[in-house]
Amino acid sequence: MKLSIIGSGYVGLVTGTCFAEVGHHVTCIDNNKEKIKQLREGHIPIYEPGLEDLIKSNVANGRLKFTDSIKEGVDDSEVVFIAVPTPPQPDGSVDLTYIEGVAREIAGVLTGYRIIVDKSTVPVKTGEKVAETIARYNKAKADFDVVSNPEFLREGCAVADLMNPDRVVIGVKGERPVATMKKIYEPFHAPIYITDINSAELIKHAANSFLALKISYINAVAAICEASGANVDEVADGMGADKRIGRAFLNAGLGYGGSCFPKDIKAFINISEQLGSPFNLLKEVEHINEQQIDRFMKKIRDKLWVLKEKNIGVLGLAFKGDTDDCRSSVAIALCKRLVAEGAKVRAYDPQGMEKAKNEISGIEICSSAEDVFNGAEAIVVATEWKEFRALPWGSLKDKMVTPLVFDGRNLLDVKTLRGFGYTYFGVGR
Ligand code: NAD
Ligand code: UGA
Secondary structure, eight states, X not given: XXXXXXXXXXXXXXXXXXXXXXXXXXXXXXXXXXXXXXXXXTOOSSOOTTHHHHHHHHHHTTSEEEESOHHHHHHTOSEEEEOOOOOBOTTSOBOOHHHHHHHHHHHHHOOSOEEEEEOSOOOTTHHHHHHHHHHHHOTTOOOEEEEEOOOOOOTTSHHHHHHSOSOEXXXXXXXXTHHHHHHHHGGGOOOEXXXXXXXXXXXXXXXXXXXXXXXXXXXXXXXXXXXXXXXXXXXHHHHHTSTTTOSTTOOOSSOOOSSSHHHHHHHHHHHHHHTTOOOTHHHHHHHHHHHHHHHHHHHHHHHHSOOTTOEEEXXXXXXSTTOOOOTTOHHHHHHHHHHHTTOEEEEEOTTTHHHHTTTOOSSEEOSSHHHHTTTOSEEEEOSOOHHHHTSOHHHHGGGSSSXXXXXXXXXXXXXXXXXXXXXXXXXXX
């Protein structure tokens, strides 16, 4: 099928590439001309395992192309996906100006029937507004359907998530777009849930909020573990073995960050209040998440006492492992807190160093993970990169002034670290 995707970021670019990989003909559109130029020249603007090879092979076989023209994309496709940002406003509500702007742009170039699919994460009832906007601005009075098709990929494993989705949610008004939408997703062999548009939009916010709730739940349990001498890893394993609970998203640590959970939980709280059914449980989810960094800073302070002039090595800047995305990264927030207390922060991230420079100044960026240990009075693990676990911790200890490790992601093996002579602090273990 011929598809186009407006917005070639983490969602649009990876989705477009995976659609091409299963045989569709895809035009990825972005209004960032520099990004399109780079993509056409073969430079991939984000780090996502497996993505570069897939883009190159699908460009080579002619199924994937890039443009900055919405008209070109819409003219050349049966289905138009929208994957533009939906950032938060100061009051937590969603800034829908990108969505509204794209709806008007589509309306301006629509001449014949198209299915317009929203893939961005949007408040319930946005689909209705998109349909109204397109109808209002479309002078040609062309026929169209609006569909909600929320995306559930995780950064760092986006290609794998897209190629093997747990489910595909398709929210429609009427039967007309259903067969086409099913055909697009047929090659992915995933269960397809056809719902009304409002329900599809709600599924996305409800799912993200529930995952964040699991993280805050285990972080609150971790605090009780610390107070009682229990071990949160063992508690999570024991809880998670119950299939009704599941072990995933029960990893205690510094809390959730990134461009999605923090904004989506705020959005869902705001939406619930707007609809007159305040979801106060989610306020506690947020509160626990915010406390994680305070509790961790206290742990560091309790041991190092005064942080001013102390050399602290930080492993990780990205918001999670296997990505270069540093937007709303808890690792960056932690570095800022350390710097604010006068510490000298030296940090390293396997992929996030360039993007980290947009988010933070006043820290030294090291050329390798090993370099972070030089002269450090403590090492902080802030992002769950697997390669940090594989470092030669035994020999690196000798580069440090005092062998203290604060593991904010419970990434390291406690016994091994203590065996090497480190004083180790994790979260709830
Ligand atoms: P992103 O910032 O990585 O990419 C968005 C892209 O849209 C950018 O390249 C931007 O230049 C482009 N854009 C903005 N306005 C445009 C316009 N008028 N015309 C053409 N292009 C335009 O954002 P993202 O992370 O891909 O997120 C997009 C949406 O998907 C958000 O609603 C987000 O909540 C949701 N989402 C994100 C993820 C994720 O893991 N990142 C997962 C699921 C859902
Ligand atoms: C999350 C969801 O997992 C995706 O399903 C969703 O599509 C996406 O948001 C979105 O809507 O944008 P993502 O933010 O890419 O994906 O990454 P996650 O793996 O969910 O991690 C989010 C944060 O939670 C990270 O900071 C991570 O370190 C933290 N986390 C995750 C924990 O602290 N503990 C865990 O057990 C899991």
